[in-house]
Each structure stands twice: as C-alpha cells, then as structure tokens.
Amino acid sequence: MGKRVVVLGAGFGGLELSSILSEEFGGDLDVVLIDKSEGFVFGFSKLDVMFGRTTAEHVLHRYKDAVNPGVTFVRAEITGIDAQAKRVETTAGSFEGDFLVIALGADYDVSRTPGLAEVGHEFYSEAGAFALRETLAAFDGGNVVIGITAGPFKCPPAPSETALMLDAMLRERGIRELCTISLVMPFPRPIPPSPDASAALLEVFAERDVAWHPDTNVRSLDVEERVARLGDGSALPFDLYLGVPVHRVPAVVEASGLTVDGWVPVDPRTLETPWPDVFAVGDCAAVGTPRAGVFAERQAATAARRIASRVRDEAGDAAYDGRGICYIEFGGDEIGIVEVDFFGDRPRGTLQGPSLALAADKQEFGASRVRRWFAREWQPVG
Numbered sequence: 042m043g044k045r046v047v048v049l050g051a052g053f054g055g056l057e058l059s060s061i062l063s064e065e066f067g068g069d070l071d072v073v074l075i076d077k078s079e080g081f082v083f084g085f086s087k088l089d090v091m092f093g094r095t096t097a098e099h100v101l102h103r104y105k106d107a108v109n110p111g112v113t114f115v116r117a118e119i120t121g122i123d124a125q126a127k128r129v130e131t132t133a134g135s136f137e138g139d140f141l142v143i144a145l146g147a148d149y150d151v152s153r154t155p156g157l158a159e160v161g162h163e164f165y166s167e168a169g170a171f172a173l174r175e176t177l178a179a180f181d182g183g184n185v186v187i188g189i190t191a192g193p194f195k196c197p198p199a200p201s202e203t204a205l206m207l208d209a210m211l212r213e214r215g216i217r218e219l220c221t222i223s224l225v226m227p228f229p230r231p232i233p234p235s236p237d238a239s240a241a242l243l244e245v246f247a248e249r250d251v252a253w254h255p256d257t258n259v260r261s262l263d264v265e266e267r268v269a270r271l272g273d274g275s276a277l278p279f280d281l282y283l284g285v286p287v288h289r290v291p292a293v294v295e296a297s298g299l300t301v302d303g304w305v306p307v308d309p310r311t312l313e314t315p316w317p318d319v320f321a322v323g324d325c326a327a328v329g330t331p332r333a334g335v336f337a338e339r340q341a342a343t344a345a346r347r348i349a350s351r352v353r354d355e356a357g358d359a360a361y362d363g364r365g366i367c368y369i370e371f372g373g374d375e376i377g378i379v380e381v382d383f384f385g386d387r388p389r390g391t392l393q394g395p396s397l398a399l400a401a402d403k404q405e406f407g408a409s410r411v412r413r414w415f416a417r418e419w420q421p422v423g
C-alpha cells in the first residue's frame with residue numbers, strides 16, 4: 042500500500058497505536074515510531090521504585106527490544122512539527138507521513154511552584170521518583186506534605202496512593218508515630234468522578250491518620266521556613282515535601298503552534314485534530330478524560346482503527362467511548378478498581394475492593410501490555 046504513519050512519542054498511546062497497526066497490517070504499513078527516551082516506564086512503576094518494591098532497571102522496557110513487524114523505532118528528539126505538511130523535524134532528520142499521530146504526553150514545569158526545586162521533591166518524573174527511593178529509605182521521621190499546585194495532573198489517584206503507600210512504609214519501619222502525612226489537593230474529594238472510591242479513601246485516610254486538605258493547592262514552598270503555602274492562606278510545615286509539578290505539553294508541541302488553551306485540540310470521539318489526517322492521543326490532547334495511561338491507550342486504539350480504515354479506503358466509524366479502569370493502591374498491597382465512564386450516562390466510578398486479590402489483576406494489566414508491546418514476559422513487581 043506504500044502508506045506511512047509517523048507516530049510521535051512511544052508512551053502508552055504511541056506503543057498501543059503502533060502495536061495495533063502492526064497487528065492489522067504486518068509489514069504492509071510503514072509505521073515510524075519516534076521517541077527521545079531509551080525505553081518506556083509505566084507511571085505506577087515510578088511509585089513501585091520510589092517505595093522500594095522493585096528497581097529502576099526492572100521497570101525500564103527498552104525500545105530496542107520492541108519487534109513489531111512494520112514498526113521502525115527511531116530514537117531522536119522531535120524539534121519541530123508541521124501539522125499541515127504532516128512532517129516532523131528531529132535530531133535524526135525529518136520524517137513525513139500520510140498520517141501523523143501526536144502522542145507526546147505531558148511535561149512538567151517545576152518552576153511554577155516556587156521553592157519546589159530548592160527544598161521539595163517532585164515524584165512524577167522518572168528521575169524524581171527514582172531519586173526519592175533513597176530519600177525515603179533514609180527518612181527517619183517528621184512532617185510529610187504531599188501537594189499539588191494545579192490541575193490537570195496525571196493519574197488523579199496517584200497522590201492518594203502515595204500517601205497510603207508512605208503510611209504503610211513508615212508503619213513497617215516502626216516510625217509512623219514520629220511522622221505526620223498531609224495531602225493537599227485542589228479537588229473536593231480524592232477521585233472526583235468516583236464518590237465510592239473517594240468515600241473509601243477518606244475512610245482509610247481517617248483510619249491511618251492522613252490529614253486531608255481538599256479544595257486547595259500548594260502555591261509555593263518557603264525555602265527559609267520550610268512551610269508549604271496553600272491557596273486558602275494557610276501554611277503547612279514540612280520536613281519532606283513530595284510534589285506534583287504543574288503539567289504542560291512538551292515545549293515542541295506549543296512552539297509548533299498546535300495548542301489551544303495549552304493542549305492539542307481534538308474531536309473527543311475521533312481524536313482528530315483540526316489538521317486532516319493528524320491525530321492526537323493521550324496526555325497532550327484535550328479529550329476531556331483524565332490524564333492516565335488507560336485512557337491514552339483506548340484513545341490510541343480508536344485513532345489506530347480510523348487510520349486503518351483510511352489506509353484501506355474504507356469508511357471508518359471507530360469512536361472513543363471515554364471509558365477506563367483505574368487501579369488504586371490502598372497501601373499494604375491492597376488494590377481497588379474503579380471503572381469510569383466519562384462520556385456515557387451510566388453510573389460513574391463504581392469501586393471494587395480494595396482487596397489483596399485485586400493485586401493480581403493489576404500485575405496482569407502491566408504484564409499484558411509488555412507482552413503486546415515488547416513480546417516478552419514481565420511482572421511489575423520483581
């Protein structure tokens with residue numbers, strides 16, 4: 042057929058999209074997958090490494106090991122995107138396609154939280170989370186504040202999970218009574234679309250003495266006094282600050298003029314941008330669903346099916362349904378599952394668990410993606 046799809050970013054969205062196109066067309070469709078990183082790391086693996094459950098080496102899935110027919114991986118930094126021409130500039134040259142898929146995720150702007158770089162720790166990047174492994178292992182007590190500056194941020198349950206995983210770790214080490222844990226979030230409840238899961242989390246916060254500060258944010262960290270200044274005018278002293286940095290699209294996406302209000306505009310049902318045959322999926326796109334891998338991959342599946350139909354000159358009607366399943370760590374290896382449906386009129390956010398039994402489901406979630414994307418066996422915690 043001689044068509045080419047250029048996929049920008051090999052994260053949750055880019056890997057899923059290129060795997061589906063490979064399954065559909067084998068070597069008959071030229072898929073170029075571009076990413077600047079050495080490999081892929083699941084978001085949840087960052088917490089697993091940070092809390093000492095596994096190692097950074099174990100959770101890195103190297104792109105050189107991905108062998109999907111028809112897919113060529115190019116390790117390069119994307120430096121310019123011309124959506125009209127469906128062409129990208131990279132440190133390995135330029136690439137032009139019949140279709141372009143922007144799946145570049147979200148970046149972090151640490152400087153938007155004054156003091157964070159000086160006296161706090163962000164735990165959302167790989168480097169930040171991995172470095173915290175040693176910091177947490179050496180922590181011998183004090184006030185811990187887990188704070189968010191602004192939404193949207195990836196995986197809304199992750200800060201609550203961090204509070205409960207920290208509580209479990211400190212209890213295991215016998216130093217919980219020497220610590221306070223405060224969680225500051227600009228939402229009225231921990232998981233806004235799920236009253237069930239939020240109620241369960243609030244109950245566990247109360248049981249485990251996690252101080253919950255809803256409807257406010259952390260504006261800055263006072264470097265001298267080591268207090269977090271909150272949007273509601275109050276202040277929380279900290280010995281250890283774990284922060285979710287402000288999210289933004291990667292600079293190249295903005296510089297290429299692809300954003301409206303900070304994100305790439307798409308039709309939420311088709312994932313098409315205003316430029317013909319250019320799609321955007323996952324965290325960089327303004328879809329109306331939370332920034333999470335489960336949503337990125339389902340969006341990618343829709344975009345892949347739409348592209349497949351066009352490659353075959355067929356009318357395609359694949360539509361994204363806004364649904365996804367999130368796993369929530371409750372500490373002590375107990376996992377809850379929330380099913381969310383952002384576009385439908387069915388009840389939203391029903392919670393299953395938490396239970397030890399659901400941990401196997403989460404393991405299989407990660408293992409099945411690695412099997413599909415990298416053709417090998419893997420256990421998330423090992």
Ligand SMILES: Cc1cc2nc3c(=O)[nH]c(=O)nc-3n(C[C@H](O)[C@H](O)[C@H](O)COP(=O)(O)OP(=O)(O)OC[C@H]3O[C@@H](n4cnc5c(N)ncnc54)[C@H](O)[C@@H]3O)c2cc1C
Pocket residue numbers: 049050051052053054055075076077078083084085086087088117118119120144145146147164165166195196199291293322323324325332333334335336337367368
């Ligand atoms: C602590 C934490 C826990 C999480 N837990 C979960 C969870 O349990 N479940 C869940 O579903 N989601 C979870 N997430 C969210 C999830 O990781 C992201 O939402 C998901 O990875 C988004 O997929 P994506 O394809 O849009 O972007 P990404 O997976 O971030 O991929 C984007 C890719 O683009 C590449 N890139 C960016 N800029 C350039 C450039 N200029 N040139 C070349 N390459 C570039 C990056 O290297 C990256 O590989 C978590 C996130 C965090 C931080």
